[in-house]
Amino acid sequence: xxxxIVHYFAGGTKEQYEASLGAVHPGRSVLPKGQLYHVAGPSDxxxxxxxxxxxxxxxxAFRDGILMPAISKGIAGGFASxxxxxxxxxxxxxx
Numbered sequence: 001x002x003x004x005i006v007h008y009f010a011g012g013t014k015e016q017y018e019a020s021l022g023a024v025h026p027g028r029s030v031l032p033k034g035q036l037y038h039v040a041g042p043s044d045x046x047x048x049x050x051x052x053x054x055x056x057x058x059x060x061a062f063r064d065g066i067l068m069p070a071i072s073k074g075i076a077g078g079f080a081s082x083x084x085x086x087x088x089x090x091x092x093x094x095x
Contacts, residue, residue, distance in 0.1 A: 002036065002090035003056040005049075007083035012047030019077035023070045032066060034058025049083075052090060059087075 009016070017040055025031065031038055037052040053059040071078075 001055065002093055003053045003059050004088045004090050005051045005053070005059055006086040006088075007049045007051075008043065008046055008086075009048075009079045009081070009083045010046045011081075012079050012083075014042065014047070015077060016079045017047050017049070020075050020079055023075045023078060024067050032062050034062060047079075052093070056087075056089075 021028075021040075025038075034054045035051055035058070036054060038049070040047065040049040042048075051059075053062065071082075
């Protein structure tokens with residue numbers, strides 16, 4: 001079952017997003033292994049990212065193997081604080 005993650009960064013900016021994306025994605029138009037969908041944009045008071053992964057396990061592999069190690073080292077110009085996170089099992093997905 002697909003698994004969705006929503007990250008909201010209060011006070012986040014496009015510049016912080018670009019720096020963070022560059023540190024954790026394999027390329028500008030290439031998704032990490034197991035990620036099916038990625039969208040991001042400004043939202044009320046910050047920046048929101050939505051990612052859909054093939055499974056909860058693929059999200060956890062990305063989180064534990066790529067995302068958290070990069071964040072723990074620090075991402076120059078990246079988001080200054082952790083996001084508010086919402087996760088969900090995807091009930092319906094269209095191609």
